[in-house]
Amino acid sequence: METIIISLGGSLIVPDSIDIDFLKEFKALILSHVAKDNNQRKKFVIITGGGEINRRYNKVAKELGSPTSEDLDWIGIASLKLNAELLRVIFADVAHNKVIANLGVPFSLLPRFNR
Template identity: 45%
Template sequence: MQSPTIISLGGSIVVPDGIDIAFISAFRTLIQERMKLGESFIVIVGGGKVCRRYQASATELGVTDKDQLDWVGIFATRLNAELVRVAFGDIAHSELVLDPAVLSKVTAPLVIGAGWKPGHSTDFGAILMAESSGAKRIINLSNIDYVYDKDPRKFPDAKKIECATWKEFRDLLPEPSAWVPGLNAPFDPVAAKRGSELSLEIAIMNGNNLEHLKNYFEGKPFTGTVIR
């Protein structure tokens, strides 16, 4: 697989409340169109609300071990990812790829992955996949239009950021040491640290409107934030 595009697909896009069949179908169509142009992809699917609900339930049931809570979330990502994988049929690799070291043995032009092991978010998984595959860019599809300088849900004067350096972006995130399983942030700060070291390009956009992704692929103006 030569320099694929990595997509970190937020679980709350795939399963906002119920499973979003319309989104999965439209996403499949767009990726298939790009594959006909010779492009290859690694799609890492997150857990989203499903992950957080299961982790919250585990906590209510008395689970306090961080690794156990992380495993609960990891299996939520794998369930979401397996649904996406089977939706693509034979064009996707025949099983989920969780360990980046496996990529060297994969020949399919489309790989679907999910959570790998405790301590790694799916954002970090996307970074590891980029490092292993030689990918230069990661697209993060979430439920936000832009990265903002502060939480726009709490601060009406929050300013959108269309382009940022890695340093500027990392200054907006919690310290990597503050990362905990299930934390809701624009991008995992541990992943951001590694992405900065690798000089990757990250495009963050709202996956609910796939026109943004289509425009990005075509080099047209799009709604979202680019970090480089």
């Protein structure tokens, strides 16, 4: 089974508000490859960005506070996790049951995808 890694920018998910049309099309595209027979089926790893949500929160943090670079990084991490959770829910039938947030902790995609 082929594994494809996609870096999905947060600005595609939420350019100004959540782009439902884009997410519907993206879901249909991914599912069309997951649903194929076992010889042509693909496994996807989708990495999200923080996008516009991150930029907005960072802007407010800078205007109203004195955030450190690390503070801004943590805001960015929270925003990309929010986008990742949204995708996990959208793809619930075929997605891993948890967002992989710590690559330092061993995990396996195999039990979920060997069907």
